[in-house]
Amino acid sequence: MTVKGSVGAGTGQFAAGSGGALRLRAAAGYRWLLLVFLAAGVVQMFLAGFGVFHLHAYGLDAAAGDSALDPHRTLGFVMGGIAIVILVLALVARLGARAIVWAVVLVVQTDLLQSLLAGLGDDSAVWGGLHALDGFLAIAVAAYLYGSARAGSRGDRVRAKS
Secondary structure (H helix, E strand, O other): OEEEOOOOOOOOEEEOOHHHHHHHHHHHHHHHHHHHHHHHHHHHHHHHHHHHHHHHHHOOOOHHHHHHHHHHHHHHHHHHHHHHHHHHHHHHHOOOHHHHHHHHHHHHHHHHHHHHHHHHHOOOHHHHHHHHHHHHHHHHHHHHHHHHHHHHHHHHHHHHHO
């Protein structure tokens, strides 16, 4: 027996019982966490700009200036954790291969590439520029995942009504 539901990107078919309810909650949590990730991305851009211009107030080599980027660094690690939870929710909700692959890309971008590029950016500005570019791409991936989830959710509701 199957029950119609809202999964995000998928067929909208669930097995009856608690597994279907779990998948519905996971899909809803997935969409909400993507929104949180996107909002955090906007704050992250502000914190990066704030930190860089705060560095100039102390001088680029001042020890006190390094702490200017601490909020940006901390939020980046939080976003990496959120990306992992997004991936887990995509797996639990069984959102499909495309959503899962892009969620894996988001985890790699936020948990691996961002730290690697930021560390290399201390030695060369090119890596720092790639760090910023990867940050924008991570936000683009999250926006794509959110848009796909919303479109799938709307399509499931339309199918359920007809």
